[in-house]
Amino acid sequence: MRAHPSDYELVAPGTLRAVLSLLAEAPREWLPIAGGTDVMVQYSAGQLRTMKLVSIWNLPELRRMEVVGGELQIGAGCTYTDLLAHDLVNQEFPLLSSAARSTGGIANQNRGTIGGNIVNASPAADSLPSLLVYEAELLLVSLWGERRLPYTSFHLAYRKTRLEPDELIRAVCLPMRFSGYYARARKVGARKAQAISKVCLAGLGQIVDGVVEDIRLALGSVAPIPIRLTATEQIVRGKRISPQLVQDARQATVAEVRPIDDIRSTARYRAAVAGNLVAEFLEQLVTDRSKK
Amino acid sequence: MNNSSLRSKSYEIALTVNGESVTLHAYPMARLLDVLRQELGLTGTKEGCGEGECGSCSVLMDGVLVNSCLVPALQADGANIVTIEGLAPDGHLQAIQQSFLDCGAAQCGICTPGMILAALQLLRKKPQPTLDEIREGLAGNLCRCTGYMQIFEAVAEAGRRGKLT
Numbered sequence: 001m002r003a004h005p006s007d008y009e010l011v012a013p014g015t016l017r018a019v020l021s022l023l024a025e026a027p028r029e030w031l032p033i034a035g036g037t038d039v040m041v042q043y044s045a046g047q048l049r050t051m052k053l054v055s056i057w058n059l060p061e062l063r064r065m066e067v068v069g070g071e072l073q074i075g076a077g078c079t080y081t082d083l084l085a086h087d088l089v090n091q092e093f094p095l096l097s098s099a100a101r102s103t104g105g106i107a108n109q110n111r112g113t114i115g116g117n118i119v120n121a122s123p124a125a126d127s128l129p130s131l132l133v134y135e136a137e138l139l140l141v142s143l144w145g146e147r148r149l150p151y152t153s154f155h156l157a158y159r160k161t162r163l164e165p166d167e168l169i170r171a172v173c174l175p176m177r178f179s180g181y182y183a184r185a186r187k188v189g190a191r192k193a194q195a196i197s198k199v200c201l202a203g204l205g206q207i208v209d210g211v212v213e214d215i216r217l218a219l220g221s222v223a224p225i226p227i228r229l230t231a232t233e234q235i236v237r238g239k240r241i242s243p244q245l246v247q248d249a250r251q252a253t254v255a256e257v258r259p260i261d262d263i264r265s266t267a268r269y270r271a272a273v274a275g276n277l278v279a280e281f282l283e284q285l286v287t288d289r290s291k292k
Numbered sequence: 293m294n295n296s297s298l299r300s301k302s303y304e305i306a307l308t309v310n311g312e313s314v315t316l317h318a319y320p321m322a323r324l325l326d327v328l329r330q331e332l333g334l335t336g337t338k339e340g341c342g343e344g345e346c347g348s349c350s351v352l353m354d355g356v357l358v359n360s361c362l363v364p365a366l367q368a369d370g371a372n373i374v375t376i377e378g379l380a381p382d383g384h385l386q387a388i389q390q391s392f393l394d395c396g397a398a399q400c401g402i403c404t405p406g407m408i409l410a411a412l413q414l415l416r417k418k419p420q421p422t423l424d425e426i427r428e429g430l431a432g433n434l435c436r437c438t439g440y441m442q443i444f445e446a447v448a449e450a451g452r453r454g455k456l457t
Contacts, residue, residue: 001445003321004319005300005318005319005320005322005323005326005365006300006302006319007300008300008321008338009300009320009321010300010320010321010364010366011320012320012367012369033364035362036363036364036367037344037359037362040323040343040344040361040362040363040364041343041344041362044320044323044342044361045345049308053364055364055366055367057367058367079352081356101428104344104432105347105410105430105432105433106357106361106410106413106414106428106429106431106432107344107347107350107357107358107432108344108359108362108432110356110357110358111358111359111362111363128398185419216389251378287369
């Protein structure tokens with residue numbers, strides 16, 4: 001059923017503290033809305049879990065990026081366009097840039113936020129695998145204080161996260177130590193533009209003296225949550241890339257994913273593509289390094 | 293859904309639309325798209341999908357391209373909005389509009405206002421865009437009629453003519 005705006009309340013307190021106070025008073029009653037690229041779609045379809053919304057769009061406390069120690073802290077309210085305009089993001093975290101560029105069209109990149117993408121928790125979100133391989137940590141804030149959580153532990157199950165109802169993500173922290181890695185993101189969808197992924201991969205790898213010194217692989221759309229391919233990584237780490245290793249890694253990936261059939265694809269196709277993307281990544285990793 | 297006791301109040305919202313200050317009453321969760329079309333009679337902005345996929349409701353909000361179907365009215369309070377009606381207020385077409393006409397880039401016309409605003413945003417950033425940049429800049433705007441080639445050509449032509457206004 002289509003929503004009618006007179007049934008819904010929306011407030012815009014204007015500061016992070018005021019928003020957190022509202023959430024602290026009645027945590028489950030309020031739904032935060034940033035750029036609305038997911039929430040407004042659910043709203044129009046009459047599918048929101050609450051009729052009271054609080055705007056966190058453009059809160060200055062959430063829309064800045066700063067280098068703290070050896071990490072880049074990206075405010076959760078930064079849009080994809082903000083990410084693409086930031087030199088450090090492009091230089092240090094090309095997988096995140098690439099995900100930002102392939103998410104929606106310009107209008108949605110102008111409004112969609114990194115924090116919103118994480119909280120919306122779609123297993124198909126393109127930016128989430130990149131956060132897994134970069135070992136992101138999240139700063140979660142409530143009126144009572146702040147806590148820090150490794151992003152790998154944030155997603156509990158399909159669209160379930162560790163975020164408490166009175167909390168917001170304040171920032172995404174990315175350690176700046178991966179710029180020397182070979183990095184590649186691959187999205188497979190029905191079309192190049194404006195299509196939600198059937199499978200997406202973010203990969204980082206480093207070869208030293210012909211041996212895979214480090215490898216980090218993560219996939220979206222192949223499980224209820226975005227996943228790191230830890231078993232596949234373990235098979236590859238410390239080895240020389242050979243046709244046999246590529247084959248083993250492909251098989252390990254197919255065994256490690258838990259895809260489903262849905263409107264965008266089938267489980268079988270997704271598992272096969274996941275294996276292919278990992279194999280392709282390894283082949284490119286070895287070619288890339290041999291050029292140097 | 294409607295058994296909730298909540299009845300929202302409408303609020304006074306102040307906007308600048310196509311250079312004019314406007315004050316109106318709207319529910320805070322009313323879509324900017326509906327405010328423009330129904331409250332202000334600016335029906336140049338079209339509704340296609342209503343879920344941010346097609347780009348036909350694109351407008352510029354504070355100089356930035358947005359899908360107006362995904363913007364709640366309250367978030368547009370105080371904003372500067374430009375719709376297709378704002379591009380040629382005195383009947384004098386902008387270069388991008390003229391090149392759409394010259395290249396046959398409009399057919400049924402539903403996507404055209406959004407296409408032109410997306411193209412305008414692109415040309416402001418990249419005055420002479422490559423074909424790839426045009427494709428990327430317009431990736432969020434869908435057209436059922438033209439097959440896109442005339443649209444891409446119109447944007448490239450506007451770049452070659454080299455005048456935004």
